[in-house]
Amino acid sequence: MQVNLDVYADFKYGSFFRSILFCVITSSLLISEVAFSQWVFVARHAVGRIEQMTQNQLSPGQPPTQVVTVILDAPVQRVFNVAINTIRQNQNVTIVNIDKQNLAVKISQDDQVATLSFKSLSDDATQLIVVGTAVPGQSPQTTRIVDGVIRLCGDLGKQCSLAS
Numbered sequence: 391m392q393v394n395l396d397v398y399a400d401f402k403y404g405s406f407f408r409s410i411l412f413c414v415i416t417s418s419l420l421i422s423e424v425a426f427s428q429w430v431f432v433a434r435h436a437v438g439r440i441e442q443m444t445q446n447q448l449s450p451g452q453p454p455t456q457v458v459t460v461i462l463d464a465p466v467q468r469v470f471n472v473a474i475n476t477i478r479q480n481q482n483v484t485i486v487n488i489d490k491q492n493l494a495v496k497i498s499q500d501d502q503v504a505t506l507s508f509k510s511l512s513d514d515a516t517q518l519i520v521v522g523t524a525v526p527g528q529s530p531q532t533t534r535i536v537d538g539v540i541r542l543c544g545d546l547g548k549q550c551s552l553a554s
Contacts, residue, residue: 437463438550440539444524456524458535461517462548466493466510473506476545504535
């Protein structure tokens, strides 16, 4: 009786390579799941945290520029719509332009302007970025921009606070 060793070798090494392939695929899935879990952990701690930065202009008499950002756990279209309704209810603020396609709103109050930009991070997470001029003489924590973001958070039923 003669045994075909080539068939035995193909079977033996084929299952070895299948085992290796299975291990590689399984470990890849686990690594991606861990990375996703870390992102979710970071995002959950960033939700509702208002970050702001103020930059003074080089020219004297120019108001400083302020950037405010917050991540909200709500769909981008809902945040956009509530923001527009909130702005329209404020008699002191004028809507200069609404860009529904890019989800951006430009507003003005007295001699100050601001642009609100809404970015979808996922189906139920939105990043709001506001760039505008800060009120000269006020500390950044009390500017109209930060106050407006806090008001929007309240209108959305979300808890937001200024980062330390």
